[in-house]
Amino acid sequence: MAKVLIAETSYLVRKGLVGLLEQTDGITELKAAGHPDTIMLTLKEFSPDILLLNSAITLPVSHEKLVSKLPDRARIIYIINTPLPEDSPSHQISVFDSKSKLSEKISFHLQKYRDETPEKEDTEELTPREKLILKHVALGLTNKEIAAKLFISTHTVISHRKNITRKLDIKTVSGLTVYAILNGIIRMEDIG
Amino acid sequence: MHISPTMKMSDLVQSNFELLAVLQRLKIPFGFKDKSVQTVCREEGIDLDFFLNLSRWYDERDFFPGETLMNHPVKWLVKYLRSTHSCYIEYHIPRIENEIVRMESMDQSGGKNMQLMLKFFREYITEFTTHIELEEEKIFPYILDLEENLNKEHPDPDFLKKARGYTIKDFLDEHSDIEEKLVDLRNILLKYLAPPSDNCVFTNILIEIFRLGNDLNDHTILEENVLIPQVVKLEEQFHKKFPQG
Structure with a gap:
C-alpha cells in the first residue's frame, strides 16, 4: 500500500487528481500541495511512495536531492x-489525458510499487537482533557504544535503528525506551 | 466555503467550528450578535486581510498563504503565535496530563504502564516548555525589536550591537522538533498499550493528542514558512539601512 503526494500548482488539476485517486485502490494516504514551500514541507513529513509532480514547478532542490528525500523505492510521475x-x-x-489513460498509468505505478515491495515488510515483528539493539538503545547507549559492544560497525547499528523505527513507528529514544519496558525488553528499574 | 468580509461572524463559526481557534488566538471576544466579519475585525483592531488569510487557510487547508501572510507586520504574527503558546501551556498540555493521571488512578491491572506514560509525558512537558520559553524570552523580543528599530531614524545602540552578531537563521538551527515525541506517545498508546479499563477516558486522551499534534504542525508551518523568512527579509533591510562601519 502506497502513500501518494500530488504536487500541482493548478487548483483545478489538483482537485481533479485528488478526486480520481480517492477512487483508486492501493493508496493508504493521499496528500496534495500547490506551493513549492508546502510541497517541500509535505515531502519531508509525509515521505510519499509515489509523487505526482507537475514538471513546471521549480522546487528549491535539484532532482538528485529530491530523489534522496524520498523513500528508496519511491516513484515520481510527472504531470505535463x-x-x-x-x-x-x-x-x-x-x-489533457482521459480518465482511463490517467487511471491506467497511475495504477501501473501503484502495481509496480507493490510488486517491488518485499512481502516480509508486512510483518512488523522485530528480529532478535533488532531487539538486542533496541535493548541497548533503551538503556541509553550511543550508536558507537552499541557497535563496540556487539562487534559490528556503527553503520550497521544505524541501519538496524532505522528498521526498528520504521517497524514500530517510534522515533525518539525515550519513546523506544517506553516500548522496551512495555514489552519486557528492559525493566523500569534498569533506567536511571 | 467562501469566507467574505461581509458574512456574519457567527455564520463563519457555525459553518466551521475549527475556526474558533483563530478567533481565540486573535483574542476576539464572543457575543457577535449579527455583526459581519469586517465589523468585528474593525472593532477589535484586527487587520481584515490578516484575519481572512488565516481563516481561509484553516478552513480550506489547500493552499498555504505564506507569501500573503508575509506582507503583514510581523508583530501581528508574533502576537498570534504567543496566544497559541499560552493556549498550549495553560490548557492543552495540563489537560492531557490530567487525563493521563486519571487513567493511572483507574488502572486496576497492577502494572505500571500508565505510570510509565505519565513519566514520558512529563518529560515531554519539560522539553516543550523549554522550547516555548526560548521563543518567548529570546526570539520573539528580538523580532519585535528588529521591526521597531527598522522603522526608526537611528536604531537603539544596544539593539544595533545585538543585531550585528545575530541572525534568525541561528534560531532555525536550534528550532527543535517538538512534535516527534508527541507522535511517539500517540503511536505507543494506539499500537502497544494493553486495552485500558475505561475506553472513554483513553479515547479522549488520544483525540486530544491528535488535536494538539495537528495544531503544533500548523504552528510550526507558520513559524518556519512565514515568520522566519519574513524576519530574514527584515534583517536584510535592517543591515542595508544601517550598514556597518
Whole structure:
C-alpha cells in the first residue's frame, strides 16, 4: 500500500487528481500541495511512495536531492501541461489525458510499487537482533557504544535503528525506551 | 466555503467550528450578535486581510498563504503565535496530563504502564516548555525589536550591537522538533498499550493528542514558512539601512 503526494500548482488539476485517486485502490494516504514551500514541507513529513509532480514547478532542490528525500523505492510521475503523444512513457501524465489513460498509468505505478515491495515488510515483528539493539538503545547507549559492544560497525547499528523505527513507528529514544519496558525488553528499574 | 468580509461572524463559526481557534488566538471576544466579519475585525483592531488569510487557510487547508501572510507586520504574527503558546501551556498540555493521571488512578491491572506514560509525558512537558520559553524570552523580543528599530531614524545602540552578531537563521538551527515525541506517545498508546479499563477516558486522551499534534504542525508551518523568512527579509533591510562601519 502506497502513500501518494500530488504536487500541482493548478487548483483545478489538483482537485481533479485528488478526486480520481480517492477512487483508486492501493493508496493508504493521499496528500496534495500547490506551493513549492508546502510541497517541500509535505515531502519531508509525509515521505510519499509515489509523487505526482507537475514538471513546471521549480522546487528549491535539484532532482538528485529530491530523489534522496524520498523513500528508496519511491516513484515520481510527472504531470505535463501540454498534450502527450499516444506512446508517451508511463511516468508522464498530461492534464489533457482521459480518465482511463490517467487511471491506467497511475495504477501501473501503484502495481509496480507493490510488486517491488518485499512481502516480509508486512510483518512488523522485530528480529532478535533488532531487539538486542533496541535493548541497548533503551538503556541509553550511543550508536558507537552499541557497535563496540556487539562487534559490528556503527553503520550497521544505524541501519538496524532505522528498521526498528520504521517497524514500530517510534522515533525518539525515550519513546523506544517506553516500548522496551512495555514489552519486557528492559525493566523500569534498569533506567536511571 | 467562501469566507467574505461581509458574512456574519457567527455564520463563519457555525459553518466551521475549527475556526474558533483563530478567533481565540486573535483574542476576539464572543457575543457577535449579527455583526459581519469586517465589523468585528474593525472593532477589535484586527487587520481584515490578516484575519481572512488565516481563516481561509484553516478552513480550506489547500493552499498555504505564506507569501500573503508575509506582507503583514510581523508583530501581528508574533502576537498570534504567543496566544497559541499560552493556549498550549495553560490548557492543552495540563489537560492531557490530567487525563493521563486519571487513567493511572483507574488502572486496576497492577502494572505500571500508565505510570510509565505519565513519566514520558512529563518529560515531554519539560522539553516543550523549554522550547516555548526560548521563543518567548529570546526570539520573539528580538523580532519585535528588529521591526521597531527598522522603522526608526537611528536604531537603539544596544539593539544595533545585538543585531550585528545575530541572525534568525541561528534560531532555525536550534528550532527543535517538538512534535516527534508527541507522535511517539500517540503511536505507543494506539499500537502497544494493553486495552485500558475505561475506553472513554483513553479515547479522549488520544483525540486530544491528535488535536494538539495537528495544531503544533500548523504552528510550526507558520513559524518556519512565514515568520522566519519574513524576519530574514527584515534583517536584510535592517543591515542595508544601517550598514556597518
